[in-house]
Amino acid sequence: MFVKEHCDGCREFIAAANDPNGAGLVDTERLIMVIADSASSLCQQLRDASGTEAVLVGSEAAAALRVPGAPFFSLISASGEEVISEGVAFGIAQVRDHCRHGLAGMDPSVPRLSFDA
Secondary structure, eight states: BOTTTOOOOHHHHHHHHOOOOTTTTTTTTTTEEESSSSTSSHHHHHHHHHEEEEEESSHHHHHHHOOSSEEEEEEEESSSOOOEEEEEEOOOOHHHHHHHHHHOOOOOOOOOSOOOO
16 A cells, blocks of 8 residues: 555555454455655554554655555565556555455456556
8 A cells, every 4th residue: 555644545544554453354464555754653653553564665666666646556466576456545445355356366457547658
């Protein structure tokens, strides 16, 4: 999950990091949160959250995955070589379902728009 401070659309994902079961995540589902600034209070909040697997800090991941802004999600294969699903994050249930379907081998994504044409 790509989130940032002072982002209305990110609040639900930050809350899910603090209460994963309340957000409908099961014990094997964890969030990897990506933020741009290590100096923000959000960084420590996410590191302390029970549902956060890891907090990545910096813009490299967002640039590599061509993330247009927060809130956005990317589901990456275990090998790190393939984006299984991605998109604008419209809520924890939407992201959770996309990731569950992607891990089950179904493709819930829509074609990605590209400005490289």
